Amino acid sequence: MTAPLLEVSHLVKTFPARSGLLGGDAGTVHALSDVSFSVAPGEAFGLVGESGCGKSTAGRAILRLIEPDSGSVLFKQKDVFAADARRMRALRREMQIVFQDPYSSLNPRRTIGQTLSEPMRVHRLGTPKEIRAKLRAVLAEVGMPADAAEKYPHEFSGGQRQRIGIARALVLEPELIVADEPVSALDVSIQAQILVLLRGLQRRRNLSFVFISHDLGVVRHFCRTVAVMYLGRVVERGPVPAIFDDPLHPYTRALRSASPVPDPKAKVIMMKLEGEVASALAPPSGCHFHPRCPRAMPICKEAYPGWTQVTADRGVACHLFPATA
Amino acid sequence: MNSAPALVVDRLTTEFRIDGRWHAAIRDVSFTVGRHETLALVGESGCGKSITALSIMRLVPRANGRIASGRVLLDGRDLVQLDEAELEATRGGAIAMIFQEPMTSLNPVLPIGFQVAETLRYHTKLSAAEARAKALALLEHVKIPSARRRFDDYPHQFSGGMRQRVMIAMALACKPQIVLADEPTTALDVTIQAQVLALLAELKAETGMALIFITHNLGVVASIADRVAVMYAGDIVETAPVTTLFERPMHPYTEALLSSIPRVDRDAGDLKPIAGQVPPITAMPAGCRYADRCPLRIERCATRPPLVALPSDPRHEVRCWVRAGEPGASA
Numbered sequence: 001m002t003a004p005l006l007e008v009s010h011l012v013k014t015f016p017a018r019s020g021l022l023g024g025d026a027g028t029v030h031a032l033s034d035v036s037f038s039v040a041p042g043e044a045f046g047l048v049g050e051s052g053c054g055k056s057t058a059g060r061a062i063l064r065l066i067e068p069d070s071g072s073v074l075f076k077q078k079d080v081f082a083a084d085a086r087r088m089r090a091l092r093r094e095m096q097i098v099f100q101d102p103y104s105s106l107n108p109r110r111t112i113g114q115t116l117s118e119p120m121r122v123h124r125l126g127t128p129k130e131i132r133a134k135l136r137a138v139l140a141e142v143g144m145p146a147d148a149a150e151k152y153p154h155e156f157s158g159g160q161r162q163r164i165g166i167a168r169a170l171v172l173e174p175e176l177i178v179a180d181e182p183v184s185a186l187d188v189s190i191q192a193q194i195l196v197l198l199r200g201l202q203r204r205r206n207l208s209f210v211f212i213s214h215d216l217g218v219v220r221h222f223c224r225t226v227a228v229m230y231l232g233r234v235v236e237r238g239p240v241p242a243i244f245d246d247p248l249h250p251y252t253r254a255l256r257s258a259s260p261v262p263d264p265k266a267k268v269i270m271m272k273l274e275g276e277v278a279s280a281l282a283p284p285s286g287c288h289f290h291p292r293c294p295r296a297m298p299i300c301k302e303a304y305p306g307w308t309q310v311t312a313d314r315g316v317a318c319h320l321f322p323a324t325a
Numbered sequence: 326m327n328s329a330p331a332l333v334v335d336r337l338t339t340e341f342r343i344d345g346r347w348h349a350a351i352r353d354v355s356f357t358v359g360r361h362e363t364l365a366l367v368g369e370s371g372c373g374k375s376i377t378a379l380s381i382m383r384l385v386p387r388a389n390g391r392i393a394s395g396r397v398l399l400d401g402r403d404l405v406q407l408d409e410a411e412l413e414a415t416r417g418g419a420i421a422m423i424f425q426e427p428m429t430s431l432n433p434v435l436p437i438g439f440q441v442a443e444t445l446r447y448h449t450k451l452s453a454a455e456a457r458a459k460a461l462a463l464l465e466h467v468k469i470p471s472a473r474r475r476f477d478d479y480p481h482q483f484s485g486g487m488r489q490r491v492m493i494a495m496a497l498a499c500k501p502q503i504v505l506a507d508e509p510t511t512a513l514d515v516t517i518q519a520q521v522l523a524l525l526a527e528l529k530a531e532t533g534m535a536l537i538f539i540t541h542n543l544g545v546v547a548s549i550a551d552r553v554a555v556m557y558a559g560d561i562v563e564t565a566p567v568t569t570l571f572e573r574p575m576h577p578y579t580e581a582l583l584s585s586i587p588r589v590d591r592d593a594g595d596l597k598p599i600a601g602q603v604p605p606i607t608a609m610p611a612g613c614r615y616a617d618r619c620p621l622r623i624e625r626c627a628t629r630p631p632l633v634a635l636p637s638d639p640r641h642e643v644r645c646w647v648r649a650g651e652p653g654a655s656a
Contacts, residue, residue: 050514050515050516050517051514157602159602187369187370187541188369188541188543188582188585188586189369189581189582189585189598189599190369190598190602191585191587192585192586192587192596192597192598192599193598193599193600195587195596195598196595196596196598199595214514214515215587216515216589217544217586217587217588217589218587219589220587220588220589220592221587221588221596222587241592244589244590254516255515255516256589257519258515258516258518258519259515259544259589260515260518260542260544260545260547260548261544261547261548261588261589261590262543262544262546262547262571262583262586262588263547263571263590264547264548264550264567264568264571265568266547266590273516273519273520275470276484276486276487276517277514
């Protein structure tokens with residue numbers, strides 16, 4: 001058993017909610033509650049869930065772009081939240097992020113070359129000549145022509161901009177990339193190009209990914225392990241084929257059955273999930289999913305279910321699967 | 326009920342002016358939608374599916390766009406020829422549209438109940454009180470929870486899924502014979518999408534309306550469409566009943582599109598992306614618009630292929646020189 005590259009333990013993050021003109025205190029948003037998972041070297045780990053489930057907050061907390069209230073993130077056994085500024089800078093070389101929207105994450109007034117070489121200059125990774133050589137190599141690796149370096153973001157299509165966003169993450173030779181909905185803004189044919197590119201990078205560089213997506217099909221294709229989130233909590237976690245072919249948590253089941261499949265015979269058995277995701281401002285008592293759950297029991301209103309490790313590599317938080325003592 | 330189609334679109338061409346020159350965004354688009362039928366218009370960004378809908382509704386921006394030729398027949402009337410007053414009576418009446426982003430199509434400063442009632446008063450002779458009662462019934466019909474209590478709430482107080490239900494209520498207010506829905510569930514989470522799709526299917530079964538459902542999502546197409554038209558770069562390249570299209574795609578683009586979808590229901594191995602990109606509207610090739618990305622390209626593709634029915638299946642049309650001949654069509 002190799003040591004995990006990334007270990008996320010018991011992350012909790014709340015945001016004060018403001019409302020009205022004067023921004024009066026309107027309560028607390030529970031963005032993350034007790035989120036734990038780990039990622040092995042070279043593994044693609046998926047975080048799935050619907051809007052507001054906390055998956056992006058979790059991704060940002062890993063990179064310490066958000067300071068959590070409690071919990072820990074260990075990257076190669078080093079505590080990310082305890083790192084001082086100098087340590088943090090070193091850590092940022094090894095952990096990078098790719099954003100959903102390549103339109104807004106590239107500076108429109110800088111050439112691609114300027115954008116891509118800045119991190120190398122900041123981290124003092126070589127002479128100007130070496131940096132230029134690296135730039136050409138990275139552009140080639142993401143399938144962009146060398147003359148792209150002289151151009152500005154607006155001269156590229158969405159798919160090309162996402163390639164540039166990936167190149168920006170790669171220039172520092174990271175070991176982990178947090179990819180936050182990296183293909184959600186793209187058309188399917190372009191999405192497939194980017195997924196193939198990411199897969200190639202993962203294999204060649206033994207890169208690890210925390211891959212955040214709302215699209216179960218994309219996660220099935222790209223990830224080996226997945227955690228399903230609902231209202232700030234991980235409700236189920238395990239190997240991708242097992243979780244999607246035989247989901248245990250009623251929410252995972254609903255999510256899976258609501259995900260359209262390009263096959264008219266596999267008519268989505270529209271599992272009628274009643275209602276909508278509750279507000280993270282006032283999550284329901286007990287299990288957050290109970291008001292929508294077709295199998296809710298009295299206890300589900302009372303207590304949040306503990307984590308049940310069903311097999312060595314999969315677990316679920318649901319009263320239907322009581323912990324075997 | 327008669328058996329004439331609910332809508333006939335006949336050789337519709339819509340152009341936009343870019344740098345002083347007119348370029349066709351959709352070219353010779355023809356299709357019919359039967360009564361009670363759901364036709365899915367599917368394709369990627371820029372294929373012309375939304376422009377087709379805007380053209381049918383006569384909502385192409387006048388500043389830089391125009392319908393260059395073609396007809397849109399609704400109950401024997403050509404919508405392309407109607408004047409503004411006639412159009413206003415028709416839109417929201419016999420033909421209605423649901424947009425992707427309900428937040429931008431609802432008026433943010435008016436309560437939602439008022440907005441639904443307003444549609445009714447515009448198109449019917451109902452009194453204010455009658456329209457209000459009818460609007461409430463409609464909101465209940467689209468399953469807005471506690472509709473009575475929420476009647477005077479504003480759009481921002483509703484979730485995305487609920488706003489889309491309000492849009493659906495407005496579209497259905499005057500019992501249209503055909504509804505155009507442009508990516509109505511794209512902005513929604515999948516569990517909410519499933520609810521809205523189920524609602525649309527239910528309402529369709531109940532009212533007998535026809536539906537043109539525009540989407541980029543082939544999974545959604547598979548679950549709701551009766552028939553599908555695939556668009557690429559402003560052309561319809563293939564039409565077929567939904568099962569046929571997924572089982573036996575004939576156009577190389579349809580085929581490639583289907584094999585580039587990562588599927589949740591199976592381990593599919595590696596995806597096969599389509600190399601290259603859609604040509605820009607200002608530089609469309611004269612022949613087949615897919616030719617420069619197509620593995621089956623032959624010399625003849627330099628001239629534009631027609632959309633023709635397959636010899637073996639008159640309900641299956643394809644715009645491809647290689648595949649239209651069928652038996653012995655190269656794999």
